[in-house]
Amino acid sequence: MLQFKLVLLGDSSVGKSSIVHRFVKDSFDEFRESTIGAAFLSQTIKIEDKGSQQEVVIKFEIWDTAGQERYKSLAPMYYRNANAALVVYDVTQQDSLAKAQGWVNELKTKVGEDDLVICLVGNKLDLCTEEGESSSKPKAVESSDAEGYANEQGLLFHEVSAKTGEGVKQVFQSIGEKLYEFKKHELANSKGRQGAGGDTVNVQLQRPSTNDATSCCG
Amino acid sequence: MYTTERRPSMAERRPTIVAMSAQSVVPHLAGIEDPLPDTTPEKVDVLIVGTGMVESVLAAALSWQGSSVLHIDRNDHYGDSSATLTVDQIKKWVNSVNQGLFSGCYDNAKLYVSTSIGNHNGKYASRDFGIDLAPKVLFAKSDLLSILVRSRVHQYLEFQSLSNFHTFENDNFEKLTNTKQEIFTDQKLPLMTKRNLMKFIKFVLNWEEQPEVWKPYADTPLCDLLVEKFRLEKAQVFELMFSIGLCYNMQTKTPEALQRIRRYLSSFDVYGPFSVLYSKYGGPGELSQGFCRSAAVGGATYKLNETLTSYDPNTKMALFGDGSQVYVTEKVVASPSQAPKDSRNIPNQKYEVHRLTCVVEKSCEQWFSEGESAAVIVFPPGSLKSGNVEVVQAFILGSGSEICPGGTSVWYLSTMQQGSRAEMDLDAALEAMEASLIRESSTDLEHDDSLVQFGPNGETLINSVRLGQSFKQYVPRERIQFLLKLYYTQYTSTPPFNVVDPSFFDINNIDGNGKLIPGASDNGVLYTAMPSGEISYDEVVTAVRVLYEKIVGSDDDFFDLDFEDEDEAPMNKADYENAIEDDEDVDMNVGRHESAEFVGEMEI
Ligand SMILES: Cc1cc2nc3c(=O)[nH]c(=O)nc-3n(C[C@H](O)[C@H](O)[C@H](O)COP(=O)(O)OP(=O)(O)OC[C@H]3O[C@@H](n4cnc5c(N)ncnc54)[C@H](O)[C@@H]3O)c2cc1C
Ligand SMILES: Nc1nc2c(ncn2[C@@H]2O[C@H](COP(=O)(O)OP(=O)(O)OP(=O)(O)O)[C@@H](O)[C@H]2O)c(=O)[nH]1
Ligand SMILES: [Mg+2]
Numbered sequence: 001m002l003q004f005k006l007v008l009l010g011d012s013s014v015g016k017s018s019i020v021h022r023f024v025k026d027s028f029d030e031f032r033e034s035t036i037g038a039a040f041l042s043q044t045i046k047i048e049d050k051g052s053q054q055e056v057v058i059k060f061e062i063w064d065t066a067g068q069e070r071y072k073s074l075a076p077m078y079y080r081n082a083n084a085a086l087v088v089y090d091v092t093q094q095d096s097l098a099k100a101q102g103w104v105n106e107l108k109t110k111v112g113e114d115d116l117v118i119c120l121v122g123n124k125l126d127l128c129t130e131e132g133e134s135s136s137k138p139k140a141v142e143s144s145d146a147e148g149y150a151n152e153q154g155l156l157f158h159e160v161s162a163k164t165g166e167g168v169k170q171v172f173q174s175i176g177e178k179l180y181e182f183k184k185h186e187l188a189n190s191k192g193r194q195g196a197g198g199d200t201v202n203v204q205l206q207r208p209s210t211n212d213a214t215s216c217c218g
Numbered sequence: 219m220y221t222t223e224r225r226p227s228m229a230e231r232r233p234t235i236v237a238m239s240a241q242s243v244v245p246h247l248a249g250i251e252d253p254l255p256d257t258t259p260e261k262v263d264v265l266i267v268g269t270g271m272v273e274s275v276l277a278a279a280l281s282w283q284g285s286s287v288l289h290i291d292r293n294d295h296y297g298d299s300s301a302t303l304t305v306d307q308i309k310k311w312v313n314s315v316n317q318g319l320f321s322g323c324y325d326n327a328k329l330y331v332s333t334s335i336g337n338h339n340g341k342y343a344s345r346d347f348g349i350d351l352a353p354k355v356l357f358a359k360s361d362l363l364s365i366l367v368r369s370r371v372h373q374y375l376e377f378q379s380l381s382n383f384h385t386f387e388n389d390n391f392e393k394l395t396n397t398k399q400e401i402f403t404d405q406k407l408p409l410m411t412k413r414n415l416m417k418f419i420k421f422v423l424n425w426e427e428q429p430e431v432w433k434p435y436a437d438t439p440l441c442d443l444l445v446e447k448f449r450l451e452k453a454q455v456f457e458l459m460f461s462i463g464l465c466y467n468m469q470t471k472t473p474e475a476l477q478r479i480r481r482y483l484s485s486f487d488v489y490g491p492f493s494v495l496y497s498k499y500g501g502p503g504e505l506s507q508g509f510c511r512s513a514a515v516g517g518a519t520y521k522l523n524e525t526l527t528s529y530d531p532n533t534k535m536a537l538f539g540d541g542s543q544v545y546v547t548e549k550v551v552a553s554p555s556q557a558p559k560d561s562r563n564i565p566n567q568k569y570e571v572h573r574l575t576c577v578v579e580k581s582c583e584q585w586f587s588e589g590e591s592a593a594v595i596v597f598p599p600g601s602l603k604s605g606n607v608e609v610v611q612a613f614i615l616g617s618g619s620e621i622c623p624g625g626t627s628v629w630y631l632s633t634m635q636q637g638s639r640a641e642m643d644l645d646a647a648l649e650a651m652e653a654s655l656i657r658e659s660s661t662d663l664e665h666d667d668s669l670v671q672f673g674p675n676g677e678t679l680i681n682s683v684r685l686g687q688s689f690k691q692y693v694p695r696e697r698i699q700f701l702l703k704l705y706y707t708q709y710t711s712t713p714p715f716n717v718v719d720p721s722f723f724d725i726n727n728i729d730g731n732g733k734l735i736p737g738a739s740d741n742g743v744l745y746t747a748m749p750s751g752e753i754s755y756d757e758v759v760t761a762v763r764v765l766y767e768k769i770v771g772s773d774d775d776f777f778d779l780d781f782e783d784e785d786e787a788p789m790n791k792a793d794y795e796n797a798i799e800d801d802e803d804v805d806m807n808v809g810r811h812e813s814a815e816f817v818g819e820m821e822i
Pocket of ligand 3: 015016017018064065
């Protein structure tokens with residue numbers, strides 16, 4: 001199983017957490033509180049290897065912002081080793097695309113990985129559909145504007161609704177496929193290459209090997 | 219607009235003193251239909267200034283307890299006096315030190331950076347490096363580790379083991395024999411010494427219960443007890459006191475030294491055959507970020523690039539550099555390194571810690587155990603050319619720790635020696651390390667079997683014993699390439715071996731009998747202690763607990779977190795794919811709790 005770290009970015013209340021909750025738990029909550037939940041969630045998807053027709057399982061480890069984005073105070077730890085980023089804006093908020101663009105720039109300077117997959121996501125599409133309720137809002141961000149920008153910057157682009165679930169699965173599916181493409185390439189290239197110090201072993205703190213701390217010398 | 223109400227936050231839902239008084243406002247939960255103002259919240263329970271290790275753990279403890287916390291830092295990065303910095307950030311920091319921006323906390327910073335770092339065409343980038351200002355190691359059985367697990371902050375971090383402790387003696391590096399097995403198989407140890415050593419190790423594991431052995435030595439240095447009672451030789455005494463105990467000098471008193479020796483031994487084999495861990499990508503700087511994130515999960519608000527200008531304990535208003543202000547219902551806590559201008563209440567930071575940090579263009583793998591990327595080298599009193607009285611400790615990290623690129627390593631040297639001779643000691647230690655590295659890595663020597671492969675008794679020399687071979691007549695052809703060299707003096711109010719004394723925090727306690735200093739911008743501010751020279755994290759939790767108790771009134775619910783998912787039943791297979799990360803841990807909660815509890819009760 002391949003595992004990827006995915007981070008969420010975008011201004012407050014654009015629906016970052018809602019998108020994740022739709023994806024992970026397939027639920028939506030009108031009264032979602034501003035994220036204090038660091039939401040360190042995970043979810044797996046299956047994609048198909050185009051060559052071998054084999055199924056590949058991909059696991060996303062999803063990091064939500066825990067509200068630290070409010071004053072642009074995200075820690076390097078948040079970005080570190082991220083394989084993918086969802087940059088979210090609200091299609092009913094005029095200025096939220098500009099802000100998303102700011103986050104894309106931030107991301108490019110902070111992560112600077114060539115193989116980081118960035119996906120621009122316009123959320124709350126349900127608010128602008130004709131058959132919506134009286135609360136229906138005009139679409140403030142044109143799809144073509146956002147898509148044009150995404151193409152220019154080499155980003156994936158999707159419009160979704162966390163509320164109805166429309167488009168949410170596809171976001172992660174397309175990110176998964178793109179990451180797999182990279183990964184395949186990388187795996188083929190890195191055959192036999194031993195990363196410097198890459199064989200240092202991590203210790204899992206939640207897994208003590210024994211509680212008998214004196215066994216060495218008792 | 220489809221909602222004007224939000225669910226109560228974690229902070230609001232937790233029944234606490236603050237919440238019950240119904241005064242707590244969780245600032246950023248303001249109605250979502252209003253765009254959030256780009257100013258600081260108007261009212262908080264606690265304002266914390268500086269995101270160093272102690273402040274960050276405190277922020278997490280308080281926000282999980284239910285207090286609303288505003289946590290600011292004047293830098294554009296987390297960590298403050300325990301930050302992990304890139305080379306460019308180090309340059310900036312050195313400038314600030316030399317401009318006196320941290321008066322009383324740091325001085326005498328000297329920096330050399332090779333042209334191979336940065337400069338567009340340099341071999342390395344500034345951000346290939348993560349240099350800690352106050353590097354630390356983590357004992358496997360310690361209260362900080364228990365809190366890392368309990369708060370789940372460890373999930374944001376990665377840890378690696380460090381098992382190689384070398385003692386430098388007679389121009390040689392001796393590797394620590396720290397297990398029963400190693401003691402028995404060590405061919406160089408006479409049988410009698412082995413027996414005495416085992417006797418001591420048995421004793422030290424529950425030394426408090428045998429006052430008849432140590433009480434007569436309670437006020438004398440430990441070496442007296444070791445020599446007179448346990449008949450140990452100098453080599454073992456040094457190993458016990460300085461490599462295992464990580465004491466700073468020969469005068470270390472019996473109880474303190476015993477405590478420290480036991481700390482090492484009881485940490486052994488908790489996670490494997492080693493006692494000490496360190497975090498990948500950086501030490502306290504990384505842990506600070508983790509605790510800040512946890513605090514944010516608990517509801518704290520974060521704002522970097524923000525300075526505290528002043529606090530008035532009468533109006534309870536704190537003013538910030540950007541002109542905003544906040545009403546603080548409980549306390550303002552600040553690191554001395556981020557004290558407001560015109561502060562008059564900073565406690566005296568009278569103890570010096572001298573540090574020398576180098577980035578070396580050598581992997582230093584030969585100093586590490588297999589599968590590891592770190593080592594500690596201790597230079598006991600009198601072992602250096604400089605005739606050092608205090609120990610010099612060197613903490614070496616290789617590229618496996620991801621704080622430096624492949625083929626390089628970072629050497630953190632420090633000493634508690636006060637005054638100007640400290641730098642001579644640091645230089646002497648550096649020279650000894652450099653010399654041994656040159657001998658060790660020289661290609662000439664590698665081809666000469668008679669020199670390297672066998673010791674005087676015919677035993678194969680492995681690992682650090684090999685690196686220590688003394689070839690006084692050997693003239694090195696190549697010199698070690700230094701990519702960075704940084705000297706600085708750091709000041710702290712924490713004396714060696716002592717953790718923060720609670721009375722320390724009364725100095726500026728206006729609620730008590732303290733008085734306001736007219737014109738001071740920091741009356742009523744509670745100052746934290748700067749990191750001490752202690753190589754482990756041991757002081758941190760005690761310091762936080764003391765502050766926590768000052769603010770909350772008791773430490774009963776200190777990191778008493780009941781994650782709601784912990785009592786959920788494990789899911790069935792079908793649900794498994796949709797499981798949130800934490801649920802995967804459910805079935806091991808029992809074991810984890812036990813160990814966390816166990817660790818939590820350990821005293822420093
Ligand atoms: C919009 C939103 C609403 C949420 N509402 C709730 C809620 O009503 N109840 C709930 O238990 N969790 C809530 N959470 C928290 C969320 O479920 C956790 O962040 C998630 O379980 C991931 O936990 P973790 O352990 O991987 O995260 P970590 O960052 O590793 O740890 C956080 C832990 O703290 C706990 N936690 C985090 N935030 C809250 C919170 N707001 N209230 C209570 N506990 C929290 C969770 O049990 C979680 O395990 C909410 C999160 C979001 C984004
Ligand atoms: N109608 C509609 N509302 C949505 C949608 N997605 C999110 N919302 C609502 O928008 C609000 C904000 O959503 P969140 O998911 O908390 O937004 P966020 O970006 O995580 O916000 P912060 O955590 O504050 O950064 C909530 O009230 C959601 O119910 C959507 O697709 N349609
Ligand atoms: Mg959110």
